[in-house]
Amino acid sequence: MKLVVLGGGGVRSPFLAKSIVSNAHIANITEVVFMDNDGEKLNIFGGLSKIISERINSDIQFDYTTDAEEALKDADFIITTLRVGGDVCRTYDERVCLDLGVLGQETTGAGGFGMAMRSIPTLLEYCDIIKKVSKENALIFNFTNPSGLVTQALRDAGHNNVYGICDAPSEFIKQMIRAVDSTAEEFSVKCYGLNHLSWFKDAKVNGVDVMDKLLNDEAVYNSTDMRSFDRELVKIMGDTLMNDYLQYYYYRERKVDKIKSAKCTRGETILDINARMFEKLKGIDVEKNYDEAFDIYMEHYMERENSYGLIETGVERIDLLEKMTIDQFIDEPDEGGYAGVALNFIKAFVGGKACEMVLSIPNNGAIKELEDTDVVEISCIIEKGKVTPVPVDDIHAMQVNLMKIMKLYERTAVKAITNTSREKAIKALTIHPLVNSYSLAKEIVDQFIDKYQVYTAKWH
Known part of the structure; x- marks a missing residue:
């Protein structure tokens, strides 16, 4: 089976490569290709990814290229993770909005529209190439932001093989599992809403309701994504847990003020970190000096990831990351991220054991207040050749x-x-x-x- 990543020259590529190759057996992946139209960045981040892939599993054929048709030829699975226009356009999206007193956040905010203007036409072109050269039933997993809006556009254009994936719901579910001292096998919860605009209810452990425990545990409001929300708001919203990105809707003016008072936006922070990283890396032969290259990469990646949410909230992320050597990085157990979501989907979809996960797919009556063709983010049952959203009743009027x-x-x-x-x-x-x-x-x-x-x- 062949898996292709469109946007393989991105900064997260080494982590994505590790997740894919470490878990390739789950979906019988034997060939991986990272494609990006920025050859210079692809040579660095794709090059690091190739070395990591070979050290984890040399039996996987790993390549990278700037040729989309070459990459997508006979592909079984495609992950899209594009940033059309790069970091510079992201900073402009944010500043245009912020200067007008509007949130420019790249998914929920008006800045997301700017990104969609660039992302959707580009992805529609890629989908046409996929239709022409990839396997007839190739599956596309969209991670390009704003993921829900982009997935809606691709579905509306008739690309019914596209599924939106996001690691935010799965990461929050992991936090909930730890909060009730449970396991993934024992725990269940219903997620429903839209991408970066979703709620969680009916949490159970071995069929026993644990919602009250989660809703009233002070630790949940201190050490999970629920730390962004007041208990009073949770009560007003009908006693459901919330996707972290809902803070941009319910604390809008605070977020605008926080970002305005900061020295720079999130996009400007990323632009600076990535520029410094790229400047140091572009003079290094990654293949010959991969330890040095990886050390520079990891130093800047940690700075980037550990600053996530800091501007908007004023507090550090819950799970601060520590710098690793390449050997430590390879030996560290992989938690999957959005690649894990895609691979687990593939395993169940092509004939493995049925599983439940959160995806962005057409509603098809699962949320009766929305249209059937509306792409929603919702818990789904995946089994051989079939994806079924889990129906959700009694949704609070404010959420609807x-x-x-x-x-x-x-x-x-x-x-x-x-x-x-x-x-x-x-x-x-x-x-x-x-x-x-x-x-x-x-x-x-x-x-x-x-x-x-x-x-x-x-x-x-």
Whole structure:
């Protein structure tokens, strides 16, 4: 089986390669190809990934290339993890919005629309190539942000082999499992909503309800993603646990103030760290000096990851990472991340034991308040050749309201981007609850179109 990663020249590539190769047996993966159109970065991060792959499992054929058709030829599985426009465009997305007093966060915020303007057309082109040269029933796992919106666009275009994946729900579920001193086999919970806008309820251990324990345990509000939320808000929302990204909706003005008072945005932080890393790495022969290259890589990667959420919350992440040598990195047990989600999906889908996981897929009646074609983030049962969302009843009215508004935004945004329509784009951002203003939406859209001429030349 052949697995291809589109966006294989990204900074996270060595971690992604480790996860894929370490768990390749789960899905009978024998060939892995990392593809990226930035050859210079691919040579560094793809090169590091290849060395890691060979040291973990030399039986896996691992290659990297800038040729999309070559990479995707006869592929069985594809993971998309693109950042179209790079870190520079991300910083512009954020600043345009922030200067207008609007959250520019790259998935939930209006900045996500800027990223979608670049990501969706590019991924539609890749999907056409996949249709032409990959295996007939190739599966596509989209991790490109804003993941829910992008997955909706690809599904709307008829690419019914696309599944949105995100490691946020699975990581939070791991935190819940630790909080009740349980195991993945014993624990179950229903996730429902949209990507980066989801809730969790009906948590059980061996069929016994543990929601009250999770909702009222002080440690949960100190040492899990629930530390972003007040207990009173949880009660108001109907006593359900929440995806960490919901903080951007329920504490909107605090987040804007926090980011404005910081010296730089998250995107600007990443741009600086990555630029310093790349400058040090580009003069090194990765193949001959991989220990030195990996040491530089890991130093900057730790700085990047350990600063996650710091600007927006003012507190460090829960699980601070420690710098490792390449040997320590390879020996460290792998927790999977979004690659693990994809590989476990593959195993169950192609004929393994049925499993449950959170995916972004068409609703198909699981949340009755939304349309069947709406892509939702929801617990799913995966078994041979079939993916079934777990129905969710009795959803709190406030949650339904936010979901319906955001889906109206997403539907309109997809139409705007696929039809290159300025008017529809303004309409979409006017709907968005974190913008909710025609004048602001108009200003944001016009600045994006003007700035991204290489991507927006056909917009009208």
